[in-house]
Amino acid sequence: MNPHAPIIQMKNIEKHFGSVIALAGVSLEVFPGECHCLLGDNGAGKSTFIKTMSGVHKPTKGEILFEGKPLHFDRPRDAINAGIATVYQDLAMIPLMSVSRNFFMGNEPLRKVGPLKFFDHEHANSVTMEEMRRMGINLRGPDQAVGTLSGGERQTVAIARAVHFGAKVLILDEPTSALGVRQTANVLSTIDKVRKQGIAVVFITHNVRHAMAVADRFTVLNRGKTLGTAQRGQITPEELQDLMAGGQELVELEGSLGGTV
Numbered sequence: 001m002n003p004h005a006p007i008i009q010m011k012n013i014e015k016h017f018g019s020v021i022a023l024a025g026v027s028l029e030v031f032p033g034e035c036h037c038l039l040g041d042n043g044a045g046k047s048t049f050i051k052t053m054s055g056v057h058k059p060t061k062g063e064i065l066f067e068g069k070p071l072h073f074d075r076p077r078d079a080i081n082a083g084i085a086t087v088y089q090d091l092a093m094i095p096l097m098s099v100s101r102n103f104f105m106g107n108e109p110l111r112k113v114g115p116l117k118f119f120d121h122e123h124a125n126s127v128t129m130e131e132m133r134r135m136g137i138n139l140r141g142p143d144q145a146v147g148t149l150s151g152g153e154r155q156t157v158a159i160a161r162a163v164h165f166g167a168k169v170l171i172l173d174e175p176t177s178a179l180g181v182r183q184t185a186n187v188l189s190t191i192d193k194v195r196k197q198g199i200a201v202v203f204i205t206h207n208v209r210h211a212m213a214v215a216d217r218f219t220v221l222n223r224g225k226t227l228g229t230a231q232r233g234q235i236t237p238e239e240l241q242d243l244m245a246g247g248q249e250l251v252e253l254e255g256s257l258g259g260t261v
Contacts, residue, residue, distance in 0.1 A: 005068060007032050007200050008053070008084070008169055013062035015048050022048040024224040030169060035191055035201040037215035039208070041244050045224040046204050050171050054086040055079035083168035087158045087175065095147030099139060100128040102146045103161050131160045135190050152183030156190050163194055170194060171202045176210050188213050206244065208237045220244055
């Protein structure tokens, strides 16, 4: 694949739920090894868009190209098999289970003893510890319960799991929204590590500061439409915030009212 070509292209994506238009022609390109930040306030259409990208929703109109080829997902598993992994806010983890069990959930390594098959704890434990070390997290042990980890560490487990199982595009849905300053810094550092491995990261957030810390490009959604895409250095945090808040409309309103707003 050409490293200078987008790995995924969403072209004029529309999504209708009956008479409600959630997406009204959204386009986005994501390149290997970049962090592309998708910004928007609540109700902007971010969640619907990423669910369309990850196979949860089928677009009403529009086209999805993955590695240059048209892609049609019948179910989320198709997107995962293609290399598009999504880490949602709820993380889909079981707090009372160990980190290694959560890491390999749905992809359990097995060893045979005669006619029987068992979960290969030794393999799972060594891989889990190594992958978490690569992401900068030192666990007490692979049998440590996920529920004892901080929010940022759980995010890192989910990200490391997706990368280990072959993600080419990693979609992160508001990964820093419920975290403190230190944990947020750890997650942003993890995103940077993933990007440097050549994996495309789609980072969904409504926090401009977090976006500015790691993103290479920014796309703003507002009411189901794209307000534009800018590269790092082409836009200020204040301009991004204005776009998210519908700043262009406010400027137009001020002009029509003679600047009295």
